[in-house]
Amino acid sequence: MTSQTLDLSQVIPPQTLVHLAREWLAEDTPNFDFAGVCVGSQEVRATLLCKSPGSVLAGCPFFSAVFMELGCIVEWIYTEGQTLGMESVTQTAVVRGPARCVLLGERPALNCLARSSGIATRCRQLLDTAKTACWEGQLSGTRKTTPGFRLVEKYSMLVGGVSMHRHDLSGMVMLKDNHVWASGSIAQAVRDARSVCGFSSKIEVECGNYEEAREAAIAGADIVMLDNFTPQALHMAALSLKQQFPSVLIEASGGVTPLSLSQFFSPHVDIISLGCITQGCPTVDFSLKVQGKLPSN
Template identity: 55%
Template structure:
């Protein structure tokens, strides 16, 4: 077997991320099966109920993620899964690697095969890209947090956010209810950043963070003054980003506590010059 790198989910050392999942997610498995087999399983009729063993192979490099989803899919079919690698392992790209064994009735193995592989592949793919972004940012000297977004696949968000965490990045907010995010259209509709923050604080109270999307340093300054916890410098790059962040920190040092976030146009090739040491 090829050499496999150890688990590297170092944002959560020694912890089982599956423990974060809510009990309600397991009902998604029934929905996935209802979509994939809405009536008769014609081919399953052919193979019958003889006990068989299937091998899960890793054929392309990446971070293994999605173990609890894979397990639950086959548990639903009374199959047993034996993992040969822990979640978070980096599977090499230069050869086939035996990842897990699944035992059960032949028709059940085939019934769950595509649902399980699709879910595991999607989750692992997101973990792999997340790990790559994190490592690129570290190589550039970035000491802050690399985070995901809410731009997830409808109905599949929990799996995708889980993949981000296994990959070693922050999942950011999970939905509209988990943090207040005031974007340009919210600000336009209320007339100003200050008006938007004042209005939302009346209903959100003190326990929710308020994150405000800002187009320049002046907007960020207004947001901080009005009580924003996080200012997102949107689509600002290079020296402009570094200068704005430095000026805001200097102006409000010792007066206001806030975080600076940058978003928009962040791809692997744009990390250089976008982030800087200690910012």
């Protein structure tokens, strides 16, 4: 299933949306809203405009939560995960409520929507590259996320159609080079990790060469990450590992970009993770324009 057949907003608990909305609003208006006195509480209608043609819409639950907290109503013209129009400006939603409240929520809501849609758009573009090449593995994000904003960014990956990888340190055991160095060996690190995580968590080991990857597979790692391998070295290592350990998942990571992604596709690579999904990812250009007052009761 894809984000177009699932209502992904259901994965976010309502109390989480309320908490985030209040946190963003408190950060933006810690004391006084001086400009609020200029507009008052007259009911207005504002149109959400997208000025980045062909973008994927993501972050609607967060955008709506901000305005709901302020007593405003959001009516969406497009739905989460849809590709917006190719016109220079696409009307995406309508916000109704007291003028000062609409303007109070404008920037926090737009910041979230722009970042979220940017990530979903990049994910969809990467996914299209994989589909064009008929590669059947999974693309994945990483933990290289913005502090305090990981939930939004991970959610945006789902909307864009790629895997989140692990959400945080408790989602899966990832033994990186520093873990191995501190433990003494890959085998020891895997044994120690398994003794505490049990059968319910997968163990992944970051490996810098083929010998380390083979040691990790022998030690019982569920996933072997081939980190910073050149495409040629990756394909050779993945083939050899799959021949010896067919049940071990092979992940490629490190230095993969939208331009170089296709070089890493292989029938023996199950996962490709990309930090560029969140790092240096362009945002989508949204604006909110008040278009008039609503008739007063």
